[in-house]
């Protein structure tokens with residue numbers, strides 16, 4: 001059983017980040033299960049006290065880093081409150097080893113029905129059990145996490161959190177073979193709580209990552225709650241102590257091996273390292289590469305965010321050719337999905353890259369001051385075509401259109417910045433490979449070694465490679481922009 005043990009209680013009152021890390025280390029390294037409700041309450045109290053307006057002025061700097069006094073009393077009260085809510089509401093049939101769908105649905109109902117009637121669901125700091133216990137508010141992730149923590153309280157250690165890039169649900173039963181929705185997704189969609197995860201059209205949507213979710217162990221559920229810590233004070237400031245705590249805890253989880261199969265958590269750590277790097281740690285660029293390797297190794301390269309984490313890093317550091325390659329690799333992931341109305345988050349991601357970031361790069365690069373401009377590099381043109389082609393293919397076979405005229409102007413603008421002699425150096429080698437879900441004559445750069453290239457056999461080559469009896473880039477560009485201009 002998990003639990004709030006004497007060794008943990010001895011750490012209170014907690015006055016600094018080092019002691020919080022020690023509490024997490026105790027829980028993670030102890031042979032028994034880490035206690036999700038205890039750790040979520042502790043993380044939530046710290047986050048909320050350091051990011052809420054009320055506390056700003058009175059946060060006295062206790063020792064060098066200023067944490068509010070975390071006393072045992074406060075934490076124990078909330079910890080027992082959660083136990084009581086769950087145990088009083090759900091009678092447990094102790095004969096059963098595994099949870100049933102009814103049990104999971106019942107725990108979800110207890111959480112669901114105790115939430116405040118209506119509140120702004122996308123607000124920050126609504127992810128922890130502290131938010132649930134002190135304000136009866138949770139966000140979409142928070143509900144799923146609370147259900148898993150609730151099932152842990154009841155002794156069902158088969159119930160685990162399953163995470164896609166924009167949704168969360170649970171797995172349970174023998175070898176976690178059963179799945180169930182336990183929370184809502186997006187705005188204005190009926191929740192599907194209790195149902196098993198989409199077998200229908202939604203299974204081809206990015207939202208369910210082609211059934212390659214991150215299925216958490218207890219330790220990875222701790223990584224999820226740490227990843228969900230939100231240090232933001234407001235839209236352009238972070239509470240320093242909260243992001244420092246998050247970074248320390250992510251390194252603890254990293255060192256213990258619990259981020260190996262969790263690309264987004266590695267990406268989160270990469271972002272924090274870019275902002276303030278730790279002595280003696282790998283540099284953030286390596287972390288972004290590790291997140292990509294993790295997705296390729298454990299999730300059949302079906303996740304997009306590892307590439308957009310990396311692309312964002314390259315973009316911020318003015319490494320534009322590398323950014324184009326990361327974004328083209330992200331596009332190679334999305335091309336195999338069908339776009340559905342639940343995929344707005346990733347749609348916005350690609351829209352921002354195509355219509356804000358790439359045009360911004362083209363503006364800088366064509367201002368004539370960049371000596372070794374990317375506009376002279378055929379591989380940059382190849383990456384861009386692969387990027388756009390992936391989005392075109394994402395749309396193919398989807399019930400919902402992706403592209404509209406708003407995409408065309410930036411696209412044509414971007415492509416036309418490359419001179420004909422540069423474009424002519426890019427060959428499109430296409431062979432249409434009938435692949436279960438999507439035919440394609442896609443473009444992919446022969447530098448990326450993800451399985452897409454092997455599966456589909458389409459590459460681009462620069463001039464000095466094979467000869468050119470293939471449709472020229474002009475033909476493809478014209479076709480692509482033709483399609484865009486006359487959908």
Ligand SMILES: FC(F)(F)Cc1cc2c(N3CCN(c4nnc(C(F)(F)F)s4)CC3)ncnc2s1
Nearest residue numbers: 141163164165166167168227264305308309312
């Ligand atoms: F559970 C849900 F529904 F919330 C889905 C999850 C999201 C998410 C996450 N995120 C989401 C992606 N995210 C990104 N931040 N920047 C990103 C990139 F565009 F730069 F790639 S992606 C922040 C952290 N980080 C750890 N774990 C999870 S589980």
